[in-house]
Amino acid sequence: MTIATTEIDLSQYPFINKGLEGIVAFSTTKSSVDGQIGELIYGGYNINTLAEKSTFEEVCFLLWEDRLPTQTELDELKIALQTNRELPSQVLDYIRNTNKNAEPMSVLRTAVSMLADFDENLDFKSHVENYRRSIELTAKIPTIIAAFDRVRNGKEIVAPLNSGSTAFNFLYMLNGVQPGEKAEKVLDLCLILHAEHGMNASTFTARAVCSTEADIYSAITGALGSLKGPLHGGANTAVMNLLLDLKKQYSPDPVQFVKDKLARKEKISGFGHRIYKTFDPRASHLQKLSKALAEETGHIELYNWSIAMMETMKSEKNIDPNVDFFSATVYYSMGIMPDLYTAIFALSRISGWAGHFMEQMENNRLIRPKSLFTLEKNMVWTPIADRA
């Protein structure tokens, strides 16, 4: 029985902000998202500039230090990332022995949580320790994802290289062969575009866990759980599954496909955003990549269907694609299994989560909003035998 909220003294609660929409809970130096003009800034730099000129490792430095690195600093960070890629043998054993049909995001979440067991200084909460942990997590997450994909496909795990970029090494561990320069560059750009994005659900989760003074492994484990959902990072896998469903149809019609879904009041993954009321600037970059790769790899049909879906969503609902829409076909053209896409999102977003964790630690206050109780209070206790 739910009591109507009108029976409650609402004067105490002027409004309930479902979804915390529009609430400013923190100040941050990490990123700014302006949904009206479609502008995304990391640490002061426009995403378009970073996409053109930067690398994922440089973006990590920017998100953790709030400035661009010197060449020496960037070289040091790259070496630190390269030399921390190996996993503890117990984590590898878990990856080898878990259910081969498990979801990659579930395996990633569990393996990240396990890493806490091998941190000898878990009680040390200094910035220096958390910076070290941020490097370790960023270095090890690609190894976890690639190792599980190899194991579930009956292949030997490929040990990480202690050289090369995050993108290069990940593709190498995933496929067992060194990627070409173009594949490395494409993935590096995807990692830049996914690194950070304001107070999204997984970042908020990481900060909420951090605010209790729990360790960074707990915060990132929570963030991974949040990212996994189809309304957040899980959307990229869902987009690819939609396109593959369409491909299975006898006579695929992407326009009708979208119209039918809308008529059934279903949400279409890869479209819409809480903040963007215009084109997501990340989607523009990914659309260009998607087209170029689709042409090159013989998937132009999927790209054309994506465009037809995009145009139909615009004309029917005035809703634009988000970051997940075109990233799906980019990864598909690179030969990556659809259920890995959200994990690849996490492989990049760890940089933003870690930046927010360290920022929260430096100026912490327990995150503790209120809720409005909607049942009658102090009800009369009925013995169990007398209950209907």
Ligand code: COA
């Ligand atoms: N497909 C169809 N309709 C959508 C839609 C979508 N993907 N996204 C939003 N809408 C519609 C809603 O049905 C609603 O329409 P109505 O007012 O006629 O009822 C309106 O747009 C507002 O949607 P709402 O869900 O309240 O907005 P929100 O700010 O809570 O939602 C998302 C943001 C991301 C949760 C939502 O757009 C969504 O579910 N998208 C699909 C999942 C996705 O791609 N997530 C990744 C985000 S980066």
